Amino acid sequence: MDKLFISADIEGVCGIVDWVETEIGEQQGAYFRSEMTKEVGAACDAAVKKGVKEIFIKDAHGSGRSIDPSALPQEIRIMRAWTRDPFSMMAGLDKSFGGVFFIGYHSAAGTDGSPLAHTMNGNNVAVKINGNLASEFLINSYTAGYVGVPVMLLTGDAALCSSAGLVNPNIKTVAVSEGIGNASVSIHPALAHARIKEAAEKALSADPKSFAVNMPSMFKLSIHFKQHYLAKRGSYYPGAKQTGAHEVSFKSKNWDEVLAFLFFVL
Secondary structure: OOEEEEEEOOOOOOOOOOHHHHOOOOHHHHHHHHHHHHHHHHHHHHHHHOOOOEEEEEEOOOOOOOOOHHHOOOOEEEEOOOOOOOOHHHOOOOOOOOEEEEEEEOOOOOOOOOOOOOEOEOOEEEEEEOOEEOOHHHHHHHHHHHHOOOEEEEEEEHHHHHOHHHOOOOOEEEEEEEEEOOEEEEOOHHHHHHHHHHHHHHHHHOOHHHHOOOOOOOEEEEEEEOOHHHHHHHOOOOOOEEEEOOEEEEEEOOHHHHHHHHHHHO
16 A cells, blocks of 8 residues: 555543543643554554555644654654645545544544543534434545545544444454543553554555445434524525424435535534
8 A cells, every 4th residue: 555544533542531631732631642643653653564655644633733743654744733624634635545544533422432422523412424323433434435545444432443333344443442431441552552553554454445435325414413503503504404403404415515514514
């Protein structure tokens, strides 16, 4: 493989349990920014070992400025901050890439797999696609499938990893933590790094075609907002309908139309 795309988040890295630990301006956040960097670095080391020539990283948490590029191999290119286009956490992805890794991802809003479970922001309590609670992993996997790039690796909390089969049962997963109520039980960080590197090597040794994204023929979405007025506002998006005091829905056969809806409404 010549080019690998990595989308990295922080709420699914080893040991993290509190929102303050995700924030770039907080002292507690420094440790977890380092952990995020190390987990991405483990995947990068595996990719370099397997002969990948270019690794493109989207720093996809918060301000987009959490990863320390100096701690990563020279084969990387990294996108920091935000392009403000519908690809969002997948900005920079195109069909020239041979595969996608998701590092540090977390469970969806409406689930209990992580104390930091959410989907894109804190304004909603549930986003559903074809009746399934949609994580950022699911949304971004469909973006990968839209451009024809296979999803090969997912790391994060155990509940999220167990959902990977919805995209493709062959995806390699590494569960670094398990959410229990508002707590989390994590493995040792060094073990997380080792397992991520091992899983990445296995993914890159397999046939990329075996990781193709299972794309639905139709996308039916609903967003249940915390505040009723956000559903009212979203209902003015072309093609959207308010289906409850707190809920707006949208459907399309085209994922690019879905991405535009999510970009402007969610």
